[in-house]
Amino acid sequence: MRISVPTIPQAVLSSATAAKTISPAAAAQRIASFLAPGNVTTITGAGVSVDSGIRAYRGSKGRYLNPNYKSYQELVDPTEKGFAFRQRYWLRSYLGYKPVQEARPNTTHYALAALQHTNVIPKLITQNVDGLHHKSLAHVWDEARMKERILELHGSLHKVQCSHGHIVDRQTFQDRLSAANPEWKVYMDELEATGQRPRTNPDGDVALEGIEYDTFKVPECPDCLLDNKRNSILKPELIFFGESIPPEVRDRSIADIEECDRLFLVGTTLATYSAFRLLKHALELKKPVLLLNVGPTRADPLPGLEKIELASGLVMRDVVRAVL
Template identity: 70%
Template sequence: MRVSIPTIPHVLNSANKPTISPAEAAERIAQFLASGNVTLLTGAGVSVDSGIKAYRGQDGRYMNPNYKPIFYHELIEESDKGFAFRQRYWLRSYLGYPPVRDALPNTTHYAIAALQYTNHISQLITQNVDGLHFKAISRLWTESRIKEHILELHGTLHRVHCKFGHVTERDEFQDRLSNSNPTWKEFVDNLERTGNKPKTNPDGDVELEGVSYSDYVVPECPDCMLEGRRNSIQKPEVIFFGESIPTFVKNRSFSDVEKTDKLFLMGTTLATYSAYRLVKRALELRKPVLMLNVGPTRADDLPGVEKIEIASGLVMRDVVKNVLGFRAIEDPNINYLLRSGVSLPPTN
């Protein structure tokens, strides 16, 4: 089976990019959002200021040129080779999950939450699996309302399921991995004591060199064992390369785009077709599309897509203030959101 990693078909020449000031960008975005009923599609760039490294740099290329993700068919293969892939995946993910779990929403997440709270952003579709959009709005919305208005297009790192459908919260699964691999548990504890963090990708994977995975123990699903079977085929609820998005998620994503008036894109290169096709659908329906992203994207040459090239962290708080005016000061919930958020971009 041949499965390729999504790429941007071309990298545009950046020499003639139009420049825009943060104030001008904030005003234009505010104009776009002012009428409300907007669907927002976000990507890894939104979480960079939370310390989670993006896949691609400003030139559109992978920042780690040796990036080699595990494909879906490899992870679920019922063979010794498949088990070896699971050993590699779960060791790297065991090390990479804590930084994602402990990451805090940044100022962009909270600015988006303010626009959700006021219903200027009616629906949010995120390609991110870090759960930070949920964290940002959780103080103001119930879990059911969050799920109604936020769709995780590519799933979440915070749950694990086995091939027979048994679901485990990720923290519990981390404990199982720790109990099965005490030496690596000690290694992680040391990382936390020293404050050292491995280079973590947005999917929770880390970069490891010179490490043997052959001794890493992947625990079997306890629910399967209670049912009289042995099964180590477990994966996070993340859509892997080569894996299809569930039909209900695909249908919901199209519905979210179709029932709102505009599409706003933020921090995404649209390299994955699951996101790119939503832009195509919006354009087919003649909906206005505005993009906020630094670096080339798959939609740069699409007629009907307006692009602003500036970091979201520089403008989104001001966008909220421009849209809401005095309400941004007088409403205590919005005031709280605009005072919240970290700014901790990765240093490597």
Template identity: 60%
Template sequence: MRISVPTIPLLSTRSPAPQRSLQEAVEHVADFLLPGNVTILTGAGVSVDSGIRAYRGNDGRYMNPNYKPLFYHELMDESSAGHAFRQRYWLRSYLGWPAVRDTTPNPTHYSLAALQYAGVAPRLITQNVDGLHHRALDLAPGTKNHSILELHGSLHHVHCKHGHAVNRTTFQNWLSAANPQWKAFADEAERTGNKPRTNPDGDVAIEHLGTSYSSFIVPQCPSCLLEDRINSVHKPEIVFFGESIAQPVKEQSFRDVEEADRLLVIGTTLATYSAFRLLKRAVELGKPVLLLNVGPSRGDAIQEIERIDIASGLIIRDVVRAVLGTTASENPVVAKMLRSGIVKPPEDDTQAQAGVK
């Protein structure tokens, strides 16, 4: 089996996106949104201001040249090799989870939530697995979170190979109990602030510690034990490289595009085909598409789409105010959303504030 990591293909000779001032960009994006019934597709770039690193920088290349993701078949392999892969994955994920767990939505998350709440963009599809779009929409009482489709799943849930599900906080506690030495290491890193670098999927790089993964214990599933089964094969509710998206999610993503009048794409290189095919579908149906991103993307070869080369965090609040008019200040929920959000990009990744995935 040969499975490759998605990359940005060689770009066409299409000319660069027109240079626009921030005010021109605000007006253009607002005009695009004003007719309403927009579906929004987001990538890792929208979470960079929350402190979650993007995979790729402004040039479309992986910012960590040593990035080596685990593939689905490796994680689920029941041989001794698969066990070793799971030890590697869950140790790194154990150390990286607190950084993801403790992040909070930034102004882009809240601004897009305001557009959903106001009915301008009733559907949002995200490639991100951090759950921040849901947390932003929590400010709107009664809003149905099923209007957010997590295309690649969520880090906040784990299930064993027999389908027993548990929330990630509980699973983290299981890992802590089984690995007291790593619990002590994680507590010390938290106390000193000397935390390992965390990727958007919660993975961390710890090779510099010179450690072996073989000592890490992945606990047995308690529900399986009650059924007289021994099973330590656990998987987070995310789509791994080499794994297919669940058919209901795939179908819903196409419906979300087909039922919209236009598609706004934010903070993504569209390197993964599951996202790129949604843009292609919108173009096939003759729907207007606007890409708001910094740096190259897979969509650059498609002549029908418009591009604006600006980080969403620089303009999105003003865009929403322009679209919603007096509602932006008079509606207490919308007003609170537009006042909310932290801006704290990773210290060593400030050059990639647009972020891409």
């Protein structure tokens, strides 16, 4: 399956009605009763990380907030046009990565971590690439356990891979970018010192106005150079628009839906079809489905879906108290 630019059909947005009012206390009790039987698979989206300072993809009215989306075909284009695209991408990502790297899990991440650690939620599928679910469990789970229990549907920002398959951790690649572009390192340090960071998007880049990208240097892969190849086609290990989700990730996500007794979705508009199809599959299997999100979602018209329209940070702490 290829990832397309997230969309909510206009018919859904046009027919959206005011959500029924529910108090945070009542919502917490309803969610707790839904989760209490256990064996719940959870799907999370960008809304979960908003309280950690990472921007959501969509506003409360469903409008897509980041029109500068990334095309896989442009990123791996071997021509001069592709090189220019990578210059633009990597400069914006270079400046935007540090806020993601330094972001800390929020109440919702820790609440879901507690429910995972106690096996109420055996499997969690996240559309986010920020690694905050992992950070919330790093003090109690090792890497192998996190890999087994958390599926990153759209990959991760924290590793970089070249077009020949060589992988490096993201901080090492950041250091290479700094060494190749000392003037931009100074600029980033100045932003850091003044606290005037550009706003970071969920996929780890920033919006820049009036910037020329043609002098930004993208370092070549050193492992390729050892093989006498010159290669500057590198990308984070996340799934770009127009790129396919690996078959093993797709198959595992489907298995996580089929093996659970119910499905809980948090902070997602389901505008990306890779997650929407998992919800549809759960409904086809007659599994109970509960969605916690603010604003319209692609799934709103579907029969069998129960939705609570509240920010997760308002209720998830009380949900955990009630369940555990």
